[in-house]
Amino acid sequence: MSIAARAVAAHQLLQQRTESLPLSRYTSADIARAAARLAALLGIDLTYVRPDTNWNWINLPVLPLTLYASDPDDLGAQYTFSYRDPLYDDEAFFLMGPCPVCGASVPLAEVRTLADVGAFLTKGPEPLSQTQILPGSYPDEFDRYPTHTSKCPYREGDC
Numbered sequence: 001m002s003i004a005a006r007a008v009a010a011h012q013l014l015q016q017r018t019e020s021l022p023l024s025r026y027t028s029a030d031i032a033r034a035a036a037r038l039a040a041l042l043g044i045d046l047t048y049v050r051p052d053t054n055w056n057w058i059n060l061p062v063l064p065l066t067l068y069a070s071d072p073d074d075l076g077a078q079y080t081f082s083y084r085d086p087l088y089d090d091e092a093f094f095l096m097g098p099c100p101v102c103g104a105s106v107p108l109a110e111v112r113t114l115a116d117v118g119a120f121l122t123k124g125p126e127p128l129s130q131t132q133i134l135p136g137s138y139p140d141e142f143d144r145y146p147t148h149t150s151k152c153p154y155r156e157g158d159c
């Protein structure tokens with residue numbers, strides 16, 4: 001398919017997605033664009049990226065948007081990403097996974113390119129100790145994320 005044909009198809013799909021989300025038009029457009037950027041980054045069709053439609057910017061602090069990407073070539077494989085705020089288009093995505101200490105769903109890798117996902121899948125999360133010194137392979141958002149259990153030594157503010 002030509003670049004022009006794919007570009008027009010992407011635009012139409014984005015509009016359909018925006019109209020199908022049960023949210024205000026502006027919020028839906030922001031979310032649909034973030035989902036489309038993730039789909040392009042992963043090299044999959046936008047239909048394989050499902051945003052969490054409970055996201056909103058009304059409750060402060062604004063919580064990250066959760067996006068679920070399913071793999072069209074590996075049925076059953078699903079990756080969960082978070083995106084800080086769909087209002088902005090230059091933020092990194094974060095690949096979510098279980099905290100190696102407490103098991104809560106937290107950001108394990110900062111993702112700006114497909115190779116970032118590959119690096120994480122190749123190396124996996126580095127083991128963590130109870131000493132609270134976070135290895136450099138973890139994103140800054142790892143210990144800022146509010147989902148760690150109250151006993152987790154990596155929960156920010158509990159040190």
Ligand SMILES: [Zn+2]
Nearest residue numbers: 099102148152
């Ligand atoms: Zn934890």
